[in-house]
Amino acid sequence: MESVTYRRCQACATINENRDYCKNCGALINLSLKRQIERERSEKKKTEAKRLQEPDAITKFFNHIRHHRNPIIRGLGRIVYSVWVVIFGIGAFLAYLIGYIAA
């Protein structure tokens, strides 16, 4: 004979027979299922946070060449990765743009 489980909904106080969700309000009433869902959600959150913390492929590549054994490659990596390259790039582009507009 199959066992019967009665669960009382904490939201609307309805007594439910062999149900995970309340038949009246639809709330989750199975505590073990509730814990499992929470655990899965928490693990998913942790995995997502870990994924975000990990550097992307470009950053990994630059980190690798910035600490390369060869001093020339190391130096080049540090120059290219420097934010000043971005500034000079923007400056050079603006100079070209101004020159093009003014000409």
Added chain:
Amino acid sequence: MAGFKETSGVHTAYFSWVGRALFLAMIVLSSSIYLLQQCEIPIPKWVNNYMNDFLCMPIVLSICLVVVRKLQGRHTHRLPWWVIFCLTLYFSLYFEYYLPQVSIRYTSDIIDVLLYFAGALLFFLFTMLKPIKKE
């Protein structure tokens, strides 16, 4: 990426609206001068020849600073003097040495170079300024 100098948060907050207003004023002024030149409307000689050269570096450096601050996600950085100097030197060489050689539209003028550096110095001093603390 590294290599920035930090300014205080108070400094940034204090100058945010002043800096923005100045930047907009410079953009409007230089655009107006350019449009007046294009429409061949007579303007004073010193404005026609020198004003845009003076405004050039503060505008360019402001754009660079804004872009880098956006990239870094920090709003308290400022450009070090050597970056400002190198960029100004690049503009001087590009506009006063290279372009006059390849285009008849451009002429070399030492005063323009001085104005580029004057504008860059003004930008540097402005970013270096600290707010006056009230007693």
